[in-house]
Amino acid sequence: MELKQYWIIIKKRLLLIGLLIAVSCLSVGLYSSYYAKPQYQASAKLIVNQYKASGSLLSSIDIGAINSTIGLIKTYKEIIRTPRMMKKVVEAYPELDVTYKELIGMVSVSSVNETQVMSITVRAESYRKAANVANAVAIVFQESVPMLMKVDNVSIMDQANPLEQQGPVSPNLSMNLTVAFMLAFMLGIGLSFLLEYLDDTVKTEEDIETLLRVPVLSVVPLFKESDSSSGARNAAVITGRENNVTLDA
Numbered sequence: 243m244e245l246k247q248y249w250i251i252i253k254k255r256l257l258l259i260g261l262l263i264a265v266s267c268l269s270v271g272l273y274s275s276y277y278a279k280p281q282y283q284a285s286a287k288l289i290v291n292q293y294k295a296s297g298s299l300l301s302s303i304d305i306g307a308i309n310s311t312i313g314l315i316k317t318y319k320e321i322i323r324t325p326r327m328m329k330k331v332v333e334a335y336p337e338l339d340v341t342y343k344e345l346i347g348m349v350s351v352s353s354v355n356e357t358q359v360m361s362i363t364v365r366a367e368s369y370r371k372a373a374n375v376a377n378a379v380a381i382v383f384q385e386s387v388p389m390l391m392k393v394d395n396v397s398i399m400d401q402a403n404p405l406e407q408q409g410p411v412s413p414n415l416s417m418n419l420t421v422a423f424m425l426a427f428m429l430g431i432g433l434s435f436l437l438e439y440l441d442d443t444v445k446t447e448e449d450i451e452t453l454l455r456v457p458v459l460s461v462v463p464l465f466k467e468s469d470s471s472s473g474a475r476n477a478a479v480i481t482g483r484e485n486n487v488t489l490d491a
Contacts, residue, residue: 251438252431259430266426267419274418280410281365284372284402286380288360290315291395311358311395318360319351321390322383330386335378338371348372349379359399365411373402 252259290311321327328342328349340348353360362379366372380398388394444450447458 252434255430255434255437259427259434262430262433263423263426266422270418270422271415274413274415278413279367281367281412282369282372282408283363283365283411284369284376284404284408285361285363286376286398286402287400288362288380288384289397289399290318290358290360291397312356315353315358315360318383318387318396319353322351322362322379323349327379327383327386331375331378331382334382335374338375338378340375345375345379348375369406369408370404373404373406377401377404 328345364372364376
């Protein structure tokens with residue numbers, strides 16, 4: 243199938259494609275603007291240091307120790323989101339008014355590759371709550387590391403400020419509309435080709451040749467009522483394909 247034929251199929255169903263796009267974008271826009279609950283995001287940052295015994299100082303940077311510390315961060319990222327750690331946060335900060343299962347769903351932990359910095363990110367219905375939860379998780383984890391790992395190498399580098407005024411991170415209306423447009427457009431294109439594939443009616447001379455495997459010798463042109471009133475009595479009634487057969491009045 244040539245590109246021209248692809249365009250003909252799409253052109254035949256531009257109304258369907260446009261309708262799908264309009265309905266999808268309108269639905270997503272209304273939901274994002276009036277029904278989706280805004281979500282705010284706050285982060286607290288931790289730094290995982292090299293362990294040093296009390297009273298000892300490192301005169302130079304130990305690259306091997308740094309790599310070991312970076313590997314240890316992967317373990318810390320898993321520990322933070324465990325039910326045991328979340329239960330400690332709930333017990334230490336009952337004013338947060340959340341369950342440990344809700345905390346697990348709110349908290350995400352990330353780290354930049356080849357660094358010793360961890361970021362505890364929380365999403366909540368208000369920035370104040372997100373900031374308070376992020377700070378609480380960071381503090382409880384820092385206090386729990388010496389007991390769990392037998393080392394004290396985690397420090398809080400930066401806490402979220404609950405008094406800051408931050409806008410919601412979701413719903414992102416422009417992003418949602420863009421995704422809805424692209425998905426609806428692709429769905430419309432796919433549906434157009436599917437309908438064309440399922441349509442087995444005969445419409446053109448090529449359809450007849452493909453279906454019956456015989457050449458078309460002649461075609462009957464469409465005769466409108468306006469043609470008879472205009473006095474066009476000498477028009478061809480039957481015209482052969484490629485002028486093979488003609489019949490004049």
